[in-house]
Amino acid sequence: MENVFLTDLKVHFGKGGKLVAVESKKTIPFAIKRIYYIYDVEFGRRRGLHSHKKLNQVLICVNGSLKVCVKSPTETKDIVLDSPNKGLFIGNAVWREMYDFSEGAVLLVLASEFYDPDDYIHSYDQYEKYAIDYFGNNYNRK
Ligand code: T46
Numbered sequence: 001m002e003n004v005f006l007t008d009l010k011v012h013f014g015k016g017g018k019l020v021a022v023e024s025k026k027t028i029p030f031a032i033k034r035i036y037y038i039y040d041v042e043f044g045r046r047r048g049l050h051s052h053k054k055l056n057q058v059l060i061c062v063n064g065s066l067k068v069c070v071k072s073p074t075e076t077k078d079i080v081l082d083s084p085n086k087g088l089f090i091g092n093a094v095w096r097e098m099y100d101f102s103e104g105a106v107l108l109v110l111a112s113e114f115y116d117p118d119d120y121i122h123s124y125d126q127y128e129k130y131a132i133d134y135f136g137n138n139y140n141r142k
C-alpha cells in the first residue's frame with residue numbers, strides 16, 4: 001500500500017535482555033520531532049479514525065499487542081503489532097484505526113511533526129477526496 005510499510009527493528013541481545021534502538025533519519029526515515037505513547041486503552045475501544053495531511057509516523061507496540069487498520073481509497077489492510085521489534089510506518093494521506101488493544105498494550109509513536117490539530121482529516125469522505133488528489137496517478141497504476 002502507498003505510504004505504509006512494516007519493518008523489523010534490530011534487536012540487540014545481551015546482559016540477559018533485549019534492546020532496540022531507533023535513530024532519527026536512519027532507522028526512522030524522517031527527523032523525529034515528537035514522541036507520544038498510548039496505553040491503558042479500554043477493552044473494545046477503537047482509536048485513530050483519521051488521516052493526516054502532512055504527518056509521517058512510525059508506530060511501535062512496545063508491550064502487549066494491537067491491530068492497525070490502514071486504508072487508502074483503493075486498499076484496506078489490517079496489521080498486527082505484537083512485538084517491540086516491529087515498526088509500522090504510516091505516512092500522510094493514509095487513514096488509520098487502531099483496535100484490539102490487549103491488556104497492558106503500550107503503543108509508542110514517533111512523529112515527523114509537532115502536534116497540529118489542523119493536520120487531521122476526521123471525515124472519511126473528505127479523506128478520500130484528499131488522498132485521490134494527493135496520490136493522483138499512483139492510483140491509476142493499480
Ligand atoms: C495518530 C494515532 C496513531 C496532544 O495534545 N498531543 C499529541 O501529540 C497527540 C497525539 C494528542 N494530543 C491530544 C489530543 C486529544 O485531546 O491527546 C488527545 C487524544 O488524541 P487523539 O484522539 O488524536 O488520539 P488517537 O489515538 O485517536 O490518535 C493518535 C494521534 O493523534 C494520531 O496522529 O496517527 O494516534
